Amino acid sequence: MHGFANPARFLRIARWLTPLLLVSGLLIAGAALAYGLLLAPADRLMGDTVRIMYIHVPAAWLGMGGWTTIAIASLVELVWRHPLASIAARAAAVPGAVFTAICLVTGSIWGRPTWGTWWVWDGRLTSMLVLLLLYFAYIALAGAAQKDMAAGTGGSRVTAIFGLLGAVNVPIINRSVVWWNSLHQPPSITMGQSAIDPAFLWPLLAATLGFSLLFGGVVLARMRALLADIQAEARLRRKAVSAEIGAEFRADQGADILSVSSDRL
Amino acid sequence: MANGFEVTIPLTENLDHWPFVIACYAIGIAGTLAMAGWSWLSMRRAEKRRDAIRGRK
Numbered sequence: 001m002h003g004f005a006n007p008a009r010f011l012r013i014a015r016w017l018t019p020l021l022l023v024s025g026l027l028i029a030g031a032a033l034a035y036g037l038l039l040a041p042a043d044r045l046m047g048d049t050v051r052i053m054y055i056h057v058p059a060a061w062l063g064m065g066g067w068t069t070i071a072i073a074s075l076v077e078l079v080w081r082h083p084l085a086s087i088a089a090r091a092a093a094v095p096g097a098v099f100t101a102i103c104l105v106t107g108s109i110w111g112r113p114t115w116g117t118w119w120v121w122d123g124r125l126t127s128m129l130v131l132l133l134l135y136f137a138y139i140a141l142a143g144a145a146q147k148d149m150a151a152g153t154g155g156s157r158v159t160a161i162f163g164l165l166g167a168v169n170v171p172i173i174n175r176s177v178v179w180w181n182s183l184h185q186p187p188s189i190t191m192g193q194s195a196i197d198p199a200f201l202w203p204l205l206a207a208t209l210g211f212s213l214l215f216g217g218v219v220l221a222r223m224r225a226l227l228a229d230i231q232a233e234a235r236l237r238r239k240a241v242s243a244e245i246g247a248e249f250r251a252d253q254g255a256d257i258l259s260v261s262s263d264r265l
Numbered sequence: 266m267a268n269g270f271e272v273t274i275p276l277t278e279n280l281d282h283w284p285f286v287i288a289c290y291a292i293g294i295a296g297t298l299a300m301a302g303w304s305w306l307s308m309r310r311a312e313k314r315r316d317a318i319r320g321r322k
Contacts, residue, residue: 018308022301029297037290048282055293098300106289113280214301221304228311232318 007227010084014220021217029058029210036203043200052110054203058211059103063131064170065215066096067163070138071170074163077156084223086156087230089163090142091222095215097135104128115183123176124184127169134166 036054043050069092077085107125108118119125138159145156177186188195196204 022305026301033290033294037286048286051286052289055289059293094304095300098296102293102296105292109285109289109292113282113285211297214297218301218304221301221308225304225308225311228308228315232311232315235315235318 007084011224011227014224018217018220018224021213021220025210025213025215025217027210029207029214032203032207032210036207040203041199046114049110049113050200052106053200054207056103056106056110057204058208059099059106060128061208062211062215063096063100063103063128064173065212066092066099067131067134067167067170069219070096070163071167074160077160078164084227086160087223087226088219089160090146090226091219093135093139093142094222095218097132097139099211099215100128100132100135104132111183117183120183122182122184123180124173124182127173127176131169131173134169138162138166 033054036051040051042048070089073085073089073092076082077089112118141162142159145159176182177184194201
């Protein structure tokens with residue numbers, strides 16, 4: 001794992017992997033969504049609204065997956081001081097927040113024809129909303145930590161600790177429909193078992209694969225952008241320091257010449 | 266049963282499902298494409314800026 005800690009090696013791999021993940025993700029997710037919208041059968045009870053599942057479920061999994069990525073990267077940053085870990089955590093925050101928002105909005109729209117309401121304050125919906133708010137807080141905290149780091153007055157340890165603490169919410173979301181009574185259905189897919197008919201399951205798995213590849217591509221693109229910003233800032237700072245040293249040196253030389261000439265006088 | 270006629274009360278509203286389905290697909294696809302496009306463009310911009318600073322004497 002430490003082999004990938006080298007930013008130069010990471011960039012060598014990310015350069016070809018980023019477009020590959022984005023394009024393959026777009027193609028697979030696009031095909032799965034087209035199949036889900038036009039060809040997959042309607043459900044006996046939910047009718048055509050079951051098609052919302054091919055957007056809503058991958059978005060929910062990636063919303064939780066995004067925070068799991070943040071938590072793992074934060075742990076790696078705190079324990080092993082991996083140079084790319086904090087960048088990976090920050091890069092996963094925006095796509096995680098976007099997928100959580102998509103999950104909440106599509107779930108709310110799905111709730112209206114099936115439950116008769118746009119929103120209920122039950123365990124699943126509330127814990128998912130808390131996840132979105134945690135993402136907003138994390139993004140704000142990471143931005144402030146980066147400014148502190150640039151000013152040399154702080155670091156990203158607070159952000160990493162927040163990333164770890166926020167992970168408590170992920171198992172709560174997962175178990176919420178089991179622990180509390182809810183309008184939301186209990187889990188249909190558990191470890192190695194599925195209560196979903198293959199006619200619905202395969203397009204769902206294909207959509208999840210496509211969105212996961214897109215998520216990976218977006219995380220890599222954001223990591224490259226953050227790394228490029230850090231490298232540009234470091235180079236500008238080095239140039240400013242060397243220019244300052246050069247100016248001081250020239251000023252010292254000027255003072256020496258002045259003192260020599262005044263001695264001669 | 267009233268006057269020999271069976272009265273059935275529908276448990277669900279008879280809403281057309283397609284506007285809800287289309288709204289979800291539009292939001293999901295637009296959100297994902299906007300995020301992917303913005304990430305790609307901001308990456309290209311940041312790398313161009315870094316390369317320009319590297320090339321500057």
